[in-house]
Amino acid sequence: MLGIVEVGPRDGLQNERALLDTDAKVELISLALAAGARRIEAVSFVRPDAVPVMADAEAVMERVPRSPGVSFIGLVLNPRGYRRAVAAGIDEVNVVVPASDGFAKANQNSTTAALTAVAEEVVAEASAAGLFTTVTVATAFGCPFDGEVDPARVFAIAERAARAGAREIAVADTIGVGVPTQVRELLEGVRSAAPGVATRAHFHNTRNTGYANAVTAYEWGVGSLDSSFGGIGGCPFAPNATGNIATEDLVALLDRMGVDTGLDLDALLPIADLLSGLLGYRVPALLPRAGAFGGASRTSRT
Amino acid sequence: MLGIVEVGPRDGLQNERALLDTDAKVELISLALAAGARRIEAVSFVRPDAVPVMADAEAVMERVPRSPGVSFIGLVLNPRGYRRAVAAGIDEVNVVVPASDGFAKANQNSTTAALTAVAEEVVAEASAAGLFTTVTVATAFGCPFDGEVDPARVFAIAERAARAGAREIAVADTIGVGVPTQVRELLEGVRSAAPGVATRAHFHNTRNTGYANAVTAYEWGVGSLDSSFGGIGGCPFAPNATGNIATEDLVALLDRMGVDTGLDLDALLPIADLLSGLLGYRVPALLPRAGAFGGASRTSRT
Numbered sequence: 001m002l003g004i005v006e007v008g009p010r011d012g013l014q015n016e017r018a019l020l021d022t023d024a025k026v027e028l029i030s031l032a033l034a035a036g037a038r039r040i041e042a043v044s045f046v047r048p049d050a051v052p053v054m055a056d057a058e059a060v061m062e063r064v065p066r067s068p069g070v071s072f073i074g075l076v077l078n079p080r081g082y083r084r085a086v087a088a089g090i091d092e093v094n095v096v097v098p099a100s101d102g103f104a105k106a107n108q109n110s111t112t113a114a115l116t117a118v119a120e121e122v123v124a125e126a127s128a129a130g131l132f133t134t135v136t137v138a139t140a141f142g143c144p145f146d147g148e149v150d151p152a153r154v155f156a157i158a159e160r161a162a163r164a165g166a167r168e169i170a171v172a173d174t175i176g177v178g179v180p181t182q183v184r185e186l187l188e189g190v191r192s193a194a195p196g197v198a199t200r201a202h203f204h205n206t207r208n209t210g211y212a213n214a215v216t217a218y219e220w221g222v223g224s225l226d227s228s229f230g231g232i233g234g235c236p237f238a239p240n241a242t243g244n245i246a247t248e249d250l251v252a253l254l255d256r257m258g259v260d261t262g263l264d265l266d267a268l269l270p271i272a273d274l275l276s277g278l279l280g281y282r283v284p285a286l287l288p289r290a291g292a293f294g295g296a297s298r299t300s301r302t
Numbered sequence: 303m304l305g306i307v308e309v310g311p312r313d314g315l316q317n318e319r320a321l322l323d324t325d326a327k328v329e330l331i332s333l334a335l336a337a338g339a340r341r342i343e344a345v346s347f348v349r350p351d352a353v354p355v356m357a358d359a360e361a362v363m364e365r366v367p368r369s370p371g372v373s374f375i376g377l378v379l380n381p382r383g384y385r386r387a388v389a390a391g392i393d394e395v396n397v398v399v400p401a402s403d404g405f406a407k408a409n410q411n412s413t414t415a416a417l418t419a420v421a422e423e424v425v426a427e428a429s430a431a432g433l434f435t436t437v438t439v440a441t442a443f444g445c446p447f448d449g450e451v452d453p454a455r456v457f458a459i460a461e462r463a464a465r466a467g468a469r470e471i472a473v474a475d476t477i478g479v480g481v482p483t484q485v486r487e488l489l490e491g492v493r494s495a496a497p498g499v500a501t502r503a504h505f506h507n508t509r510n511t512g513y514a515n516a517v518t519a520y521e522w523g524v525g526s527l528d529s530s531f532g533g534i535g536g537c538p539f540a541p542n543a544t545g546n547i548a549t550e551d552l553v554a555l556l557d558r559m560g561v562d563t564g565l566d567l568d569a570l571l572p573i574a575d576l577l578s579g580l581l582g583y584r585v586p587a588l589l590p591r592a593g594a595f596g597g598a599s600r601t602s603r604t
Contacts, residue, residue: 175595207551208555211513215514235592256479286507286509286544290478291540293444293477
């Protein structure tokens, strides 16, 4: 069993040019739920002027179908976002800290050190409130401004996040430059820095390394993987690039490896067509183009 | 060190709609050589009426620049093709045997057993002539007609090929349905069935599993990997699908893992633009779209 966090509604849509309305978002989330998604990063609580596509976060959370065993995650960057998230009724908080100062400066005019302190504050408050809290270390595999990122910077954030009470540490390849050797090194280091804390990994397929990274993360015991329906999301630093690893391609791969994700491929497949229509281009996931393979390990599911 | 066999001129172009002329093929091969390619599957010697794009195989081989340490591979299916290959001056022969009867029937109106016997004949003749000979087991990871393929069928072909004198056994994921667990199983089984014989693997990224398979093959000691400049080649059984794993994406991935391939990424990158122009669509390789990452492990090459 490997947990999959559906991040299409948040990281996916946040990096698309098209602004989907609340109806479309709720429909997409409902389809993901129907396909078996149990953790959904549905919204981010960030400045609406900076990220207009997430301005309806509260409205989305008001309308998503809630049920036991399904957890909605809200991404936040600071205590103000955290309070909005709580008021909106999210089930989990995901706080992001960039591992590189170049990215922290460009994105939030800050530093890794300052944003780590902010994350500690959010995590402490959320933990006191009994909320499951993840700290995601962004640009953990490389930074568009600083280049290579010293893994020690990632581990230092993980250690402080764990001490503050984070229940999960995610390593994120924000710009899609990671490779499997880094996955091993970062997962091992995070486990040492934050013993007993769950791990999660977030990959983009910008340069065709995302699925190799996902398989390596699974083999090295990661608790959960992020993926995005249709593989949407692009890369803000590479205009023609593909986005997050695609949920349907990841699930098909894991299915054939005998790894249960709780997700149903047949229910996932139609989402890409809907997305392509909404976004106005053919989304990057490959399975909807090539067709699922009707081999034994797949037909055994039905 | 991991050997890369450039199969763009053969498997790539053979599955593209555009028919490139001999000039274009020789130019592409020359660029691959300039980027450091040392084994190039340049042509196939098959029936010109069945595969018109390979009808100029002799003309291509007459014009490619030859130099010590560079090996040109010709794909053949039978003794007639083998004799054409020898007459054309190839350095190595690659004989293909489908592991599934459905594919053998559809492609050559034959059976795996009959084509294994044909391959033995070619291998014996080539070995007697001192030519390095590979037997490629096609549809080793799944068949578009028969579905799942019993690995025992792959191992039986490998064993007979090795006895006949094959110097290398390749496992090919002809339709891009393979996953890393299969890579391990097939590589281990082939090594047992053909001890001491070199291994090679051929992956398509049809369903986004190609690079994960390539990394797994490397980790499990494969001798060489096939890849295609630009990731061209499509899939004859999935009209919208991507093709072979792309040489430039594979090399970038391996570079950052610290694996030397002898190939120079900066020299490879411009090939995709030329190919996109020649073929009339944007080729599937992602690195030319996203841009190379200027991190330390890459800049250390220059």
